[in-house]
Amino acid sequence: MVILVVAIIVHGGAGTVKKEERIPKVLDGVREAVLAGWRELKRGSALDAVEEAVKALEDNPLFNAGTGSVLTLDGKVEMDAAIMRSNLEAGAVAAIWGVKNPISVARKVMEKTDHVLLGGEGALKFARLMGFEEYNPVTEERLKQWQELRKKLMESGETRHWKKLSALIKEYPEVLRSTVGAVAFDGEDIVAGTSTGGVFLKMFGRIGDTPIIGAGTYANEFAGVSATGIGEVMIKLVLARTAADFVRFGLKAPEAAEAAISIATEHFGRDVAGLIMIDRDGRVGFAKNTKHMSVAYMREGMEEPYTGI
Ligand code: ASP
Numbered sequence: 001m002v003i004l005v006v007a008i009i010v011h012g013g014a015g016t017v018k019k020e021e022r023i024p025k026v027l028d029g030v031r032e033a034v035l036a037g038w039r040e041l042k043r044g045s046a047l048d049a050v051e052e053a054v055k056a057l058e059d060n061p062l063f064n065a066g067t068g069s070v071l072t073l074d075g076k077v078e079m080d081a082a083i084m085r086s087n088l089e090a091g092a093v094a095a096i097w098g099v100k101n102p103i104s105v106a107r108k109v110m111e112k113t114d115h116v117l118l119g120g121e122g123a124l125k126f127a128r129l130m131g132f133e134e135y136n137p138v139t140e141e142r143l144k145q146w147q148e149l150r151k152k153l154m155e156s157g158e159t160r161h162w163k164k165l166s167a168l169i170k171e172y173p174e175v176l177r178s179t180v181g182a183v184a185f186d187g188e189d190i191v192a193g194t195s196t197g198g199v200f201l202k203m204f205g206r207i208g209d210t211p212i213i214g215a216g217t218y219a220n221e222f223a224g225v226s227a228t229g230i231g232e233v234m235i236k237l238v239l240a241r242t243a244a245d246f247v248r249f250g251l252k253a254p255e256a257a258e259a260a261i262s263i264a265t266e267h268f269g270r271d272v273a274g275l276i277m278i279d280r281d282g283r284v285g286f287a288k289n290t291k292h293m294s295v296a297y298m299r300e301g302m303e304e305p306y307t308g309i
Helices: 020-042 046-058 102-112 120-129 140-155 162-171 231-237 239-248 253-268
Strands: 007-015 079-085 090-096 117-119 180-185 190-196 217-219 223-229 273-279 284-288 292-299 306-308
Touching: 007 020, 007 046, 007 273, 007 284, 020 046, 020 180, 020 292, 020 306, 046 079, 046 102, 046 180, 046 190, 079 102, 079 217, 090 102, 090 120, 090 217, 102 120, 102 190, 117 120, 180 223, 180 273, 190 217, 217 239, 223 231, 223 239, 223 253, 231 239, 231 253, 239 253, 239 273, 253 273, 253 284, 273 292, 284 292
Parallel strands: 007 223, 090 117, 190 223
Antiparallel strands: 007 180, 007 292, 079 090, 079 190, 180 190, 217 223, 223 273, 273 284, 292 306
């Protein structure tokens, strides 16, 4: 007999943390977030746990979600977020700005509308209706990084092609991929949530994998998954859903995570993807083909969270 174990896992994005001295701060950030989620989970709700954990990461300017989101080519913040439950209820926002916690707006989309995904102006209008106040998530540090990166891009003579952006991403990997996510299991419900500012210098209007159900975020009766990395890869491979399918067909979360990431590596090479997941027995799994992905998790019976990168 399998004993169901209550659990929560969070990530702070896949990529490369270039500056070594940043690593302890990143680990502190995921640790704090998993503990914030754990407190809610102990009260019984995976949904509240995921929202709280993701909010803690959105509010930490180190991570590329909420406060500290990266800027688009034209210097704006356009954030994506999604939340999904094992009963297939889901809510998401894409290219939203002017709010503090996109994950909470995504939850409202799930609970208060008949839709799954609201984008741009409409998402913002809905957020205001729901009482989310005006908030500017742009930080000084991100603005400076944006100015430097944009200058480089201009000097390179190409402004339209993703290939040039990819070269820039390779040069400055640490600022590009620190999307955040959380998955929790409360003994009944499995919930997954993801939030991001996207990729630096993305084109205005570009929507990544995070708010696309099945790509960056997914939950069903088998597993909950939150992915990170180059969004276009996850969209093309429907990666989060693929990882959940591996559980459906018999794998446990740790193997399912590895199997899904190996598909990403096969098609697009290394340094493109990472994901965290929990299966219906409460096993946690995480895998990446990037150098780093900060992770923290807590399961019933553990005194302290595991953290790693
Ligand atoms: N997946 C995110 C996106 O492409 C970026 C990330 O994970 O850092 O929007």
